[in-house]
Amino acid sequence: MSPTIRPILDMNAFDATRDKGAVSALLGRRQRNVGAASVLFYRHPLEMARASGCWMEATDGTRFLDFYNNVPSVGHCHPRVVAAISRQVATLNIHTRYLNRPTETYIEALKATLPDSLSNVVLACTGSEANDLAMRIAMSGTGGTGFVVTESAYHGNTWAVTDISPSALKQGAPPPHVCMVPAPGSANFGEDIAGGFQTAVEKAIVTLGERGHTPAALICDSIFSSDGVFADPPGFLAPAVETMQAAGGLFIADEVQPGFARSGDAFWGFDRHGVTPDMVTMGKPMANGYPMSGVATRPDLLARFCEGVGYFNTFGGNPVAAAAGLAVLEVIETEGLQANARKIGHHIMTRLGELVATDARVTAVRGAGLFIGLDLCRDGDPDLPDPELTSTVINGLRDRRVLIGAAGRYGHTLKIRPPLCLTRDEADFFVDALTDTLAAIPSA
């Protein structure tokens, strides 16, 4: 379970008297149906009925501003995406063993956003499948078996990908072929994040070697979402990537979180760092909720992998997914969502900077575009993370109709990640709600 989930589940304390009966009954059904695998936000969860733009509406009629769910990135139930899915699903929805035009059109539109070297794209259904495949492509391409990841990384839920997702482990540690490095923040590396992170990757490669593993890849979510959001300074990834590549390993940019224009500065998170990945994996916002993911890779790497294994993904790249994905790319372009993410993200950062200046509990704000982290600590000390306060804030924001989660090793970083179509008024609604929430919580 990711640290983005844990504190919310364990620590909030919604009053059961709020229960209107219906939600409680549905919760009972859920627990009987899904058992121990049920993961819900809030001890007293919400039942959703509909959603549009940046807003979700619960069954009791309450409307919430969605600052957490990064899947419907161009807006919940965007009419253009809905129309594309509805049209294509009524026309043709088959696997890719037959040719179909929407799939190739989509891949070409996607490739236009990527480095020329990544000219092959394998489409799948989930970010987990994409990373699972990328790991194997890296192994066959390098002969290596070791992976370097950050210490609170989350890359997905398959067996192989869970191994490289330390934040998914409730107990134990990753297996020997996986070596962790600290998250690239100033708490770990001071001023020289680029140099510190590079040194950490260098050491990890040595450690892997001591365990009998040559490196296959460094894989990073290029906004370091589950680690607590680390975006700056742009370029800090480059030396670490060079180090991995010099050691014979690859760099896999996991763009499930920052990809598709969220960072505002660029379409892909890795672009901000001036690096060319050997592979790019993508998922969540790719088709605004239709299950779709992909691996963009160098043809030589893919060819090597395919010598040993026949890979085919039944639902991957079907024409409905392609139509949905193409609509997402078109909406990002026509509605100027990358520029909007930059502009509104900057506005939020500016206003949150004022909170950092005035409220000792708010120790830092950082991010890029509409991917922002806000640290909450005790005694104004960045070394005393306060996940309890974070949980209280999350619940206070729910009272004020904003849904939001937390991230980071200690769960003390508010993860600010609304749809890219967020307006300035909606941004202010959030910052005002946060300000009110903090004001209502007495300082310890």
Add this chain to the structure above:
Amino acid sequence: MSPTIRPILDMNAFDATRDKGAVSALLGRRQRNVGAASVLFYRHPLEMARASGCWMEATDGTRFLDFYNNVPSVGHCHPRVVAAISRQVATLNIHTRYLNRPTETYIEALKATLPDSLSNVVLACTGSEANDLAMRIAMSGTGGTGFVVTESAYHGNTWAVTDISPSALKQGAPPPHVCMVPAPGSANFGEDIAGGFQTAVEKAIVTLGERGHTPAALICDSIFSSDGVFADPPGFLAPAVETMQAAGGLFIADEVQPGFARSGDAFWGFDRHGVTPDMVTMGKPMANGYPMSGVATRPDLLARFCEGVGYFNTFGGNPVAAAAGLAVLEVIETEGLQANARKIGHHIMTRLGELVATDARVTAVRGAGLFIGLDLCRDGDPDLPDPELTSTVINGLRDRRVLIGAAGRYGHTLKIRPPLCLTRDEADFFVDALTDTLAAIPSA
């Protein structure tokens, strides 16, 4: 790559002069876009434009009867499924960290088809994800690490699941924690398939032990699709399942192929064998093409797994998938598709039996409902499989507007697997086309 794919790719010889230019250009785009991971039917592939019921229409206007694609199981673009998806995707499409009614309604409808003991369902997006999760649940639940699979099994495409999918390997053998048993046919076990298969599983457990692995599970596609379709006699699986369970391992029924009423005799393939699996995995036809899969499991097994790992699937069980899945269950029920599969399947089997009696090259027909295998051999000898003839037949059927694939270790089994809404006339169209195709091929 599965044997269902290989012979078709390698052996057919469509004339390039058929090329109308447009398809050839699209093929070039596909090869540039997907590279070595491109898997296409026919050397000269088809470009599809639309589909409805049991028929697909290519862009040149030719209509083909679909006897291969088992995903759109209730019929291509079924209006009820299309309407359910279109309505829900315009209303709410979010992850399951919030409650929503469609998801619980769906799981309860699904559970009504399953043994009472399998009261927890984890929804994911692909059969591969379902089997990947089931493997780990089996390991944590038993403490075992060994898996027993059939020799041409295909269970999916993740790293872990590829390990238990011998037919996906182009070179090499499965790793030591995976032990293969022969497919449960008379070629391997003579008359006593139940006893022979049980003994093979017993030996596999011993072999795993010699390699240091106690058994976690026997996992079977309960119609043994990629092995060549083995359905009879009903009940033959039971002794092998008992043997595995007595050794401390579980039985995982992979229902991606036979599930959702295809066998005609029952809603699930394992029902025909009178066994109660410890887990049931499902996929392909579950939502008629919307990416959806699931693991039904005993709550105690799931609870044990969740102690160690936090599993969450972003797209899994979202309300659109649930709406699509529910529409599929309703269509199967209201259109009587299980009874139709039994009736039309029986009609096809009867007519193909006549071919077996009259054409020496056709050595056997077997199956259940609308999942039927037909063996093609040389010299009327069941020990001389003829994949070349099978490939010629597949291409001849294409000329006669029937799309079909092959299965089995040697690729000599025609895999007959149309949508469940197949009519008697459509069944006759296929058998007539097959008869004509064989008549046009001179015996060697």
